[in-house]
Amino acid sequence: MISFENDYIAGAHPQVLNRLVETNLENLSGYGADPYCESAKDKIKKACAHPEAEVELLVGGTQTNLVVISTMLHDHEGVIAAGTGHINVHEAGAIEYTGHKVLALPHTDGKLMPEVLKKYLADFYADETYPHMVFPGMVYISHPTEYGTLYTLDELTRLSELCRSYQVPLYLDGARLAYGLMSQKTDVTLPDIARLCDVFYIGGTKAGALCGEAVVFTRKNMPPHFITSIKKRGALLAKGRLVGVQFDALFTNNLYFEIGRHAIQMAEKLKMIFHQKEIPFYLESPTNQQFVIFDNAQMEKLRQQVGFSFWEKYDKDRTVVRFVTSWSTTEDDLKKLEILLSELK
C-alpha cells in the first residue's frame, strides 16, 4: 500500500544503511567515543559554518527535547512554546516529567510570533506576583512547525534578539529541519540557525536515518558533564556508532540536503495534485507536511488504499488529514494517489 502517513515509514536512506553495513565489523569504543561520531560532529559544525559549536548525538526527538530542556533550565524556570508545540501536545508530558512547566502561548499557524513573545515577557516581569510563578527560562520553537510552516529570517532574528535581551536561550526543534532548509519558500539557512539559536537539533529520524538526532550548542553552552545527564535520562546509547555512522553518512556529499530537496519536490507535486482535484487545504505549508480537508466519507474510503494521518476534526462532516513526503516517496506513489483521488469523486 502506498503511504504518506509520515516521513518515517521506511527504514534508512540506502546510503545511510550502506555505511552501517560497511562499518559493522569494526571494533569501536562505546558511548559515542568512536571516530564516526567525531567525524559526524565535525561535518555538522562545518555545515553550520559554526566552528565553535558543540555537538552531541541522541536517539529520538522527544528524548532530545527533554534532555536539552531539562539540563538547560534552572530550577525556577519553565520553557515557553506555542500551544501547538510538539513538547506541549504530543510528547506525553515528557518535559513536565523532568519537573518543568511548558508555558504555552498562542500560535499563528503553529508559529510563536515575536510580538506575542515580547508581550508575554514584558507582562511577566510587570506582574508583582512573579516570584510565585514559573519564570520563562527558554523559548522553544519548531522549524518547520507541527503545521509544516516556517519562520522567516526576520522572525527568527527578532525572536533571537528578544531572547538575548532577556538572557533566555532560544531552542529550535529541527525534527524536520531538512525539509525546512530545502523549502522553496525559505530565506533561512543552517548557518543562520546556528547564529541565531542558542541550541537546536538536526533531526535524523524523520530525514533518512533509522534513528538519531544531532543537538548543536552554539555558544559554548553545553551543560557540564552532559554525557552523565544523558545517561541519567536513559538516553545514552551503548553503541553510539549507530547514530554516529548515520549522521556521518547524512552529512557526506550533502545527502541530508538532498533528502530534503527530494521530499520538497514530491510535496510540491502533491500540492498540485490536491489543487487539481480541488481538495481544500487547511493551511498553506511550504514543507513536506500537507494538511487537507476531506469529507468524512471520502476519508474513510481513501484510507483503505493509501496511508495518511488523522489530524483533527474540521467540523461534523469533515476532517483535517495530513499527507507527508520523504526521501522514500516516489513519482509512482504520487501517480497512484492521483488515480485514487480521481476515483474518489
Add this chain to the structure above:
Amino acid sequence: MISFENDYIAGAHPQVLNRLVETNLENLSGYGADPYCESAKDKIKKACAHPEAEVELLVGGTQTNLVVISTMLHDHEGVIAAGTGHINVHEAGAIEYTGHKVLALPHTDGKLMPEVLKKYLADFYADETYPHMVFPGMVYISHPTEYGTLYTLDELTRLSELCRSYQVPLYLDGARLAYGLMSQKTDVTLPDIARLCDVFYIGGTKAGALCGEAVVFTRKNMPPHFITSIKKRGALLAKGRLVGVQFDALFTNNLYFEIGRHAIQMAEKLKMIFHQKEIPFYLESPTNQQFVIFDNAQMEKLRQQVGFSFWEKYDKDRTVVRFVTSWSTTEDDLKKLEILLSELK
C-alpha cells in the same frame, strides 16, 4: 496601616490561638498521631455529613495541591484546570515538579464550565494520537475561584457527573472555602461538596489558622501509605498538633463558618462603599475577594495608606486591584477606607 491585602495578614483567630496556648504543655505524639488531630478529623467528617470520609491535615495550600494531585494521578495522566487556576499560575510549577502536566482549559470568570470540560474530554479520546498525549486524570477546580466566583450547585453537579462518567476524580481546592460556603449568593453546602467531589480541601490558613489545610477524601480513595507519601514531599509536620489543635478549634461551635460569615459581611459593606464611590468592578464576586479598577495615579496614592494587591494591568492607564476581607477585618477598617477613597477624588 489598614490592610485588605489578603486574608492572611493577621495571625490566628483568637479562639484558635487560645487553644494552642491551652494545650501547649501537653505531651503528645508526633506526626498527627495525637487526640487533637483525631478530634479535628471527626468534627470535619460530621460537618461534611460524610461519615466514610478520610481526612488528613497538611500545612499549606500549594503543598496540599501537590501532595493530593501527585499521589492520585497515574503515571500517564495530568490534571485539568482552568487556565486561571492557582495550580496553573501561582504555584511556581509545583505540580509539574511532581512530573505531571497541568492541562489548562479556557475559563469563565475563573470557572471551568461543564460544557468546556465535556468537549475537551470527548475530543481527547476522539483524537487518534491520544496515546502520545497526557491523559486527563483529574479535574481541579477552586471554590471560590481565584476571582472570588462560585460554582452553582447545578454546575458542580454536572462537573461531578462528567468526571464520574470518565472515571476521573474531581478535586476542589477550598483554600477559601469558608467564604464560599457563607456567601449570600451560594446554593452549595459543605455536604454537597463532600457528596460531589472525590477529594477536596478545607483551607485553614486563609480562614483564621496560622497554617493548615484539611484534605477530605470522600470515596475511600485516600492513596495507600499516604503518610509516607506526605513525608516524601517534605510535608509531614513533626508537631502535627499544631494543625490538629487549630482545626479542632475551627470546627468547634461553628467557628469556621462564623469566620466566613463575618468576612462576607465585611465584603458586602466593602462592595457598597466601592459602589458609592463609583469605583468600577472588574467582575462580580460573591465572596471575600473584590476586584476593582483604579486609575494608576489613584492606585499609587491610595497604596501609601492602605494595603491591597496588584492583580493585573487593565489598560495603559488603569489597573485591576484586589481587596480582601477576613475574620480580622473590622468596621473601623471599612470606615477608614471610605474616608481615604473620598479623599482620592
Add this chain to the structure above:
Amino acid sequence: MISFENDYIAGAHPQVLNRLVETNLENLSGYGADPYCESAKDKIKKACAHPEAEVELLVGGTQTNLVVISTMLHDHEGVIAAGTGHINVHEAGAIEYTGHKVLALPHTDGKLMPEVLKKYLADFYADETYPHMVFPGMVYISHPTEYGTLYTLDELTRLSELCRSYQVPLYLDGARLAYGLMSQKTDVTLPDIARLCDVFYIGGTKAGALCGEAVVFTRKNMPPHFITSIKKRGALLAKGRLVGVQFDALFTNNLYFEIGRHAIQMAEKLKMIFHQKEIPFYLESPTNQQFVIFDNAQMEKLRQQVGFSFWEKYDKDRTVVRFVTSWSTTEDDLKKLEILLSELK
C-alpha cells in the same frame, strides 16, 4: 504520662508562644516579607558571627533538607551521607523524589569520618567509568548525628577542607543543633559551623518552636530565586510570620542556647540514672538523645508508664531504645523515671 519519646512532644517554649500571642493581631505581609522574619535573620547572622550569611526560614526538617539539597546540586550530582544519615533512612526517599541519589558511606557512631570521605572522593575520580556514575556534589552531615554524637572541631575542619578542595559544598543538618552546641563535650561553636560549612540549618522544631528551621548560606551561595524554588516544592508558608516570630524569640536573650543547656543538663542526669540502674548504653552520646539496651520484657513493662522510642533490635532478647530530653523535661520527670526503673527489676 511522663515521656522521653522525643524532643517535640510538647508545644512551643512559653517565651516563643508568648511572642506569637503578642504579635498575633498585627497586619503583616505574607511569605516572609515581615519585620519579624527580618529581625530573626539578623539575630541569627549575629549569633553566627557571620555578617555575610544569607538566612531563609522553612517549616520542617525533611522539607529543609530536600529544598537545600535539590537546589544546590547540579543535575549530574548526588549527595554523600553517612549510611545512618536522616536523609538516607528516615525521610521516605525525599531526596530521591527530587531526582538525586544519596550516596551512602560507612559511618562511625553515626558520623561520616574525614578519612572515609577522602578515600571515596579519590576513588571516584580514579575510576575510569565515573561519567556513568552519580558525581559527589554535596556532603551532608548531621550534628548532632542521629545517634546523638558530635563532630570534633578537628573532624569538622578536615571535612570542610576536603570539601573545599573538591569544590563540593558541606551541608550540616542542625535539626538538634541546640543540643550539639550546648553539649558539655563539644569544642564546636556556632561561628565555627558558619565558618566551616557552606550551608547548614538551625533546627527550631526540636528546640522549642512549634515548627521552623532556619537555613544559613555562608558563602553568598543561596540559590538564585530561592523563594520561587521553595514555593515550587510546596514549602513556602503564607503566614511566614509564624516561623519568623518564633526564631526571633529563640534568638532573643540566648533562649535557643538556654533551651539546649537545660536539655543537656537533664540528659546528664538521665545518664547518671541509667548508670546507677546498670542499664547498659548502646553508645556514648554527649547530647540529648540517649540510647540504652533493655530486655524485651523490661521494655514492654516500662512502656506502659513512660514514653520512649524503639530504635532497633539488639538481639533476640534485647532492644535498643532511645530516651530524649528537651526544654520541657523536668526534674520531676527524671525522678518518676528513676522510680519506675527501680520497680522494673
Add this chain to the structure above:
Amino acid sequence: MISFENDYIAGAHPQVLNRLVETNLENLSGYGADPYCESAKDKIKKACAHPEAEVELLVGGTQTNLVVISTMLHDHEGVIAAGTGHINVHEAGAIEYTGHKVLALPHTDGKLMPEVLKKYLADFYADETYPHMVFPGMVYISHPTEYGTLYTLDELTRLSELCRSYQVPLYLDGARLAYGLMSQKTDVTLPDIARLCDVFYIGGTKAGALCGEAVVFTRKNMPPHFITSIKKRGALLAKGRLVGVQFDALFTNNLYFEIGRHAIQMAEKLKMIFHQKEIPFYLESPTNQQFVIFDNAQMEKLRQQVGFSFWEKYDKDRTVVRFVTSWSTTEDDLKKLEILLSELK
C-alpha cells in the same frame, strides 16, 4: 587492534543486520505497530514458554531499567538491589531521577542472596518507624550479574517465593541474559525465568543487536497505558521496526542462543589462557565476563595492544581488569592475546 573491551564493540550480528537491510524499504507504521515487532514478541513468548507474557521493546538497558522500575513502583516505594547492581552504580542515578530510591543491600560476588533479602524485609516491617522509610516495592537482580556470576535455580526460586510472599515484584535485568542462559554452569532456563520473575528483560544490545532490549511481563502486570509512559520518558522509538526486526532475527533459528553459546566457548578458552599464563582471577565467573588481576605495569603495557576494561584497583600495585567475549570474538583474537600475554612476562 583486538579488543575484549566489551560485548558491544562490534555492530550487529550479520544475520541481524541482514534482516534490517532486507526489510528496509517496506512501508511500516511507527511506534512499534508493525508486523516485525509483533512477530518478535510472539517468538519471545514462545522461547519463554509463557504464552500469557506481555512483551515490549525498548532501546537501551538503563532506559529499560528506569521505565520498568518507575512504572511499577508505587509512590512510597523504592527498589532493592545488590550494592553492586548496575542501577545502583553505573546508571548515573537514573532510577533516582524518576523519584525512587535504590535500597542497596550487601552482595555476594554481585548476587543478592535470598537470606540477605529475607532479613531485610523482616527487619523493615519490624521497625516501628517504617512509615518514615522507603518501602521495599521491587527486587532488582541482574543475571548474569555485573561480575558475570549467575543465580542457581534454587536461589532464584527462593528469591521468587520471598518476593511473592511480600507481594513485591521480582525484576531480572537480563542485559547479558544470552550468556547466562548458555553458560556451561547454569541450571536456569528462559522458561524458569519467565515462571519465577514478575518482569525481566532480554538484552539485545550486548547480544548482537545494534540496540534494543525486550521487556517481558509475566503476570498480566504490564502497567496500563505503558506506551504513553514510555513516550513520557523519551523512550519511544518512532521507527519501532529498528528494534522489532532485530529481535525478530535474534529469535529466529535460535540465533540469540547461538550468540550466547559462541561467546561462552570463547570465554572458556580465554579462561584457559589466563590459567596457563598464571594470571590470577579476581573471582570465578561462568559467563562471558572474566575478571583478572594484573600488575599495573603489565596492564599499561598490554593496554597498548589489546582492548579491555579497567574494573577497580586491587591494591597499590595491582588492578582488576575485565575481559569480555561476544559473538564477534574469534579464535584468532584469542591466539593474538595468548601471544601478547607470553610477551608480557
